[in-house]
Amino acid sequence: MAGLVVIVDILRFRAGFAELAYLNLVLVWGLAFMSGFFYSDLVRAPRQVDAALLWAGLFGLVGLSYAFAGRLGEREVPDLVRWLERPLYIGVSLLCTVPVIWLFGRFGHRRPTVPAPA
Structure with a gap:
């Protein structure tokens, strides 16, 4: 299904x-x-x-935020305001993930830790 999203x-x-x-919307959801x-x-x-998926997800989030904040495909030379907007977009998108991380950390299913063998 992810391949279909890319093709569309x-x-x-x-x-x-x-x-x-609209097809892309249906496929992504x-x-x-x-x-x-x-x-x-x-x-x-x-x-x-868990750790590998966490880091891969954060890496993907930062990369996509930077790509979309950079408005892919533009041919014009950006000015100072344009360069100052980019970190703001990235910071806001990362800040929006904090409540999700808090909710999953607080209410997520926790596995019991097994004591190390002596």
């Missing part, structure tokens, strides 16, 4: 099919919905998997 995005932006925006079915597997996974 390429067709929409490169080929100029603006009507595919469907992908998010389907990923919820794997939540229980993620809860039972080792902590290394």
Whole structure:
């Protein structure tokens, strides 16, 4: 399904099919919905998997925030205001994830820790 999202995005932006925006919306929300079915597997996974997914998600969030704040495809030379807006956009998008991290940390299913063998 993620491959379909990428293909629809390429067709929409490169080929100029603006009507595919609605199909892209359905596919992206469907992908998010389907990923919820794997939540229980993620809860039972080792902590290394949790940490790897956390860092991959944060890396992706920063990269996408920077890319969208940079307005991909612009050909003009940015001025000072434009360069000062970019860190603000990135900071606001990262700040919006703090309540989500707090909620999952507070109400998420915690695995019991196993004491180390002596």
